[in-house]
Amino acid sequence: MASMLPNVLSGSPELSAGERTVSVMLGLVIAAAGAKPRPNKLLNVAALAAGSYLAYRGATGYCPLKAALTGVAGGGVQGGGAAVSDGRG
Numbered sequence: 505m506a507s508m509l510p511n512v513l514s515g516s517p518e519l520s521a522g523e524r525t526v527s528v529m530l531g532l533v534i535a536a537a538g539a540k541p542r543p544n545k546l547l548n549v550a551a552l553a554a555g556s557y558l559a560y561r562g563a564t565g566y567c568p569l570k571a572a573l574t575g576v577a578g579g580g581v582q583g584g585g586a587a588v589s590d591g592r593g
Contacts, residue, residue, distance in 0.1 A: 519570075524562040531558025 538551025561567050
């Protein structure tokens with residue numbers, strides 16, 4: 505498990521299509537489970553918060569937690585600020 509951690513955290517904070525799909529589906533399932541009335545209200549709120557975050561993460565395709573852990577900033581297109589030289593000095 506520890507050897508997988510560097511592989512998971514390497515690369516861009518943007519999510520692949522598979523990660524996005526799993527995140528949205530899992531988030532909706534967790535949020536739906538948290539929406540059911542239960543005796544422990546704290547668990548309901550925690551499930552709703554976690555499910556909502558996962559659904560948001562999957563819908564936007566950007567994971568701020570992954571960005572914070574990898575040290576990669578942004579959320580848009582990387583390398584978009586490249587200058588083009590016209591050769592005039």
